[in-house]
Amino acid sequence: MKEKVTIAIDAMGGDFGPKPIVEGLIQALHEKEFNTILVGDKEKIVQYLPSGHLKRVRIHHCNDVIGMHESASVALKRKDSSIYQAVELVRSKEADAVVSAGHSGATMAVSISRIGRLSNVKRPPLATLMPNINLEHSLLLDVGIVVDATPQNLFEFAIMGKVYAKEVMGVTSPKIGLLSNGEEDSKGNELTKEAFKLMQKLEGFVGNVEGRDIFNGEVHVIVTDGFTGNVVLKTSEGVAKTITDFMRQEIEKSLSAKIGALLMKRKVFKHLKKRIDYAEYGGAPLLGIKGCSIVSHGSSNAKAIKNAIFQAIKFSRLDISHKIEEALNRYQ
Amino acid sequence: MKEKVTIAIDAMGGDFGPKPIVEGLIQALHEKEFNTILVGDKEKIVQYLPSGHLKRVRIHHCNDVIGMHESASVALKRKDSSIYQAVELVRSKEADAVVSAGHSGATMAVSISRIGRLSNVKRPPLATLMPNINLEHSLLLDVGIVVDATPQNLFEFAIMGKVYAKEVMGVTSPKIGLLSNGEEDSKGNELTKEAFKLMQKLEGFVGNVEGRDIFNGEVHVIVTDGFTGNVVLKTSEGVAKTITDFMRQEIEKSLSAKIGALLMKRKVFKHLKKRIDYAEYGGAPLLGIKGCSIVSHGSSNAKAIKNAIFQAIKFSRLDISHKIEEALNRYQ
Numbered sequence: 001m002k003e004k005v006t007i008a009i010d011a012m013g014g015d016f017g018p019k020p021i022v023e024g025l026i027q028a029l030h031e032k033e034f035n036t037i038l039v040g041d042k043e044k045i046v047q048y049l050p051s052g053h054l055k056r057v058r059i060h061h062c063n064d065v066i067g068m069h070e071s072a073s074v075a076l077k078r079k080d081s082s083i084y085q086a087v088e089l090v091r092s093k094e095a096d097a098v099v100s101a102g103h104s105g106a107t108m109a110v111s112i113s114r115i116g117r118l119s120n121v122k123r124p125p126l127a128t129l130m131p132n133i134n135l136e137h138s139l140l141l142d143v144g145i146v147v148d149a150t151p152q153n154l155f156e157f158a159i160m161g162k163v164y165a166k167e168v169m170g171v172t173s174p175k176i177g178l179l180s181n182g183e184e185d186s187k188g189n190e191l192t193k194e195a196f197k198l199m200q201k202l203e204g205f206v207g208n209v210e211g212r213d214i215f216n217g218e219v220h221v222i223v224t225d226g227f228t229g230n231v232v233l234k235t236s237e238g239v240a241k242t243i244t245d246f247m248r249q250e251i252e253k254s255l256s257a258k259i260g261a262l263l264m265k266r267k268v269f270k271h272l273k274k275r276i277d278y279a280e281y282g283g284a285p286l287l288g289i290k291g292c293s294i295v296s297h298g299s300s301n302a303k304a305i306k307n308a309i310f311q312a313i314k315f316s317r318l319d320i321s322h323k324i325e326e327a328l329n330r331y332q
Numbered sequence: 333m334k335e336k337v338t339i340a341i342d343a344m345g346g347d348f349g350p351k352p353i354v355e356g357l358i359q360a361l362h363e364k365e366f367n368t369i370l371v372g373d374k375e376k377i378v379q380y381l382p383s384g385h386l387k388r389v390r391i392h393h394c395n396d397v398i399g400m401h402e403s404a405s406v407a408l409k410r411k412d413s414s415i416y417q418a419v420e421l422v423r424s425k426e427a428d429a430v431v432s433a434g435h436s437g438a439t440m441a442v443s444i445s446r447i448g449r450l451s452n453v454k455r456p457p458l459a460t461l462m463p464n465i466n467l468e469h470s471l472l473l474d475v476g477i478v479v480d481a482t483p484q485n486l487f488e489f490a491i492m493g494k495v496y497a498k499e500v501m502g503v504t505s506p507k508i509g510l511l512s513n514g515e516e517d518s519k520g521n522e523l524t525k526e527a528f529k530l531m532q533k534l535e536g537f538v539g540n541v542e543g544r545d546i547f548n549g550e551v552h553v554i555v556t557d558g559f560t561g562n563v564v565l566k567t568s569e570g571v572a573k574t575i576t577d578f579m580r581q582e583i584e585k586s587l588s589a590k591i592g593a594l595l596m597k598r599k600v601f602k603h604l605k606k607r608i609d610y611a612e613y614g615g616a617p618l619l620g621i622k623g624c625s626i627v628s629h630g631s632s633n634a635k636a637i638k639n640a641i642f643q644a645i646k647f648s649r650l651d652i653s654h655k656i657e658e659a660l661n662r663y664q
């Protein structure tokens with residue numbers, strides 16, 4: 001285990017500019033020991049950095065930022081952008097990990113291209129933690145990169161997810177499910193039916209699972225292609241938002257409901273928010289690359305950034321990439 | 333428009349036997365004029381049928397029932413089963429529509445095979461109404477039949493969904509979206525990118541939509557393949573259940589929260605339940621067949637059955653199948 005890791009942070013990415021990012025970093029520095037490099041426009045960054053912290057934080061200046069609505073395809077050409085420069089620090093081994101709340105497509109493209117895939121990984125997936133009623137969390141992957149996956153891709157995702165669940169999430173014997181349109185072995189489309197056969201050799205594989213099993217504690221890792229995973233992720237956010245918006249609307253209409261909501265606020269709604277809020281668990285790790293890259297939500301607040309940094313520290317200290325490489329070798 | 337339609341009902345299907353089905357039928361008969369044939373074990377059915385209703389209800393006796401956990405593949409051979417017999421009544425034109433809360437795979441397989449596809453439909457999809465914050469509902473299709481779809485399949489789903497939205501849901505100019513992993517035109521997998529091109533000639537097509545757009549009123553019809561649609565449906569149910577279960581757990585732990593919940597019960601929670609409860613909108617229509625088949629949830633209560641019957645009446649009176657056939661002809 002590495003003693004002290006270095007985390008490069010894209011200070012310019014995200015919907016709210018450097019403020020929540022620098023604040024999240026400061027919170028993280030109060031709680032854990034690590035080195036850090038903030039990447040971006042120095043002048044803008046120092047505004048938010050209390051002078052006492054200037055010694056603990058290295059600033060790597062660059063001028064360009066990839067906007068949230070630009071195409072990800074420009075990312076590899078914009079070598080002076082904060083995300084490119086932050087990733088380069090991992091490539092050059094000056095940093096162990098990169099955290100970015102910037103353009104997620106750009107973060108993924110540059111990370112995969114510049115840090116590079118592990119030699120035995122065909123396509124690196126993006127994994128995300130999902131809230132769960134009976135477990136701390138479950139891990140869903142891929143959620144947006146490999147939209148046209150092969151059975152072999154899904155098999156590799158399963159192995160990578162298992163390593164992450166075991167090492168980072170601390171699950172002794174992770175249960176792995178293949179997302180399908182029914183639990184029976186015979187269910188699935190052409191892709192998942194072939195993937196099912198490959199996954200049968202994997203210890204911990206429980207077979208097909210359904211959409212609801214992401215949230216009920218049946219499995220720790222849910223494997224799917226990047227198209228379906230992305231749709232599932234956004235559907236889940238949509239349902240949660242619709243329910244909370246709807247309750248809010250109805251509460252507004254009635255005085256007794258308003259009083260009721262007030263009584264439930266601290267004990268119920270606050271816990272619910274904590275449970276479904278991505279800020280609580282940081283960002284989405286990109287698995288299968290030669291280093292660590294954490295893709296945070298564009299609208300991350302300071303807490304989300306702090307938790308993403310903690311995730312990057314844990315990932316790097318435990319050398320997850322190396323463990324993934326070893327695990328994949330065992331099945332090849 | 334047909335004056336009086338005849339609805340065949342599988343009385344034996346569903347998780348709770350004939351009771352909620354017969355009760356739902358009686359409720360429906362109190363509210364609307366239609367003829368009906370209850371299909372199943374006569375002795376069991378009459379137990380729940382008040383003698384005053386015996387005149388209005390024809391019973392078509394049969395001995396067999398396809399169990400909820402049997403394989404759908406047996407359905408076509410079990411010719412004396414309630415679902416097979418109910419579908420045969422539509423095939424023979426004795427009934428206009430069939431409603432079943434029994435084995436959904438069997439209902440779909442027998443309906444497609446025995447009632448038959450419309451001549452210009454390659455694969456009939458199953459459509460379902462989804463709750464929505466800004467609209468009455470949105471329509472999602474396919475949710476479980478065509479797991480390996482072609483772009484042409486998705487294009488046909490879009491046309492069929494548009495007809496249903498316009499005629500049954502009463503939307504003057506339905507907006508149709510293609511479910512994808514991002515809103516930009518460039519997003520999608522191989523399947524949706526090709527389908528996108530075909531759908532561009534369809535009036536009302538708004539382009540790619542994301543999982544969250546199912547619930548926010550952006551579109552009336554969401555088109556996807558049966559694998560993704562089924563995963564989306566079950567994920568949505570899973571999220572809604574997780575949130576309500578979680579709130580229930582937390583409410584139990586605190587007296588003030590219990591009082592708060594009581595104050596919110598009538599004005600908020602009851603409305604929320606109504607909004608997300610499938611019993612409110614009946615069942616899922618199978619589109620693109622030469623008749624009407626409504627696939628109801630296995631755990632349907634009387635209200636869900638009543639609403640499914642109303643859906644079947646509306647579908648048949650408006651001759652939706654014929655309108656779908658005409659609409660498809662216009663694009664071929």
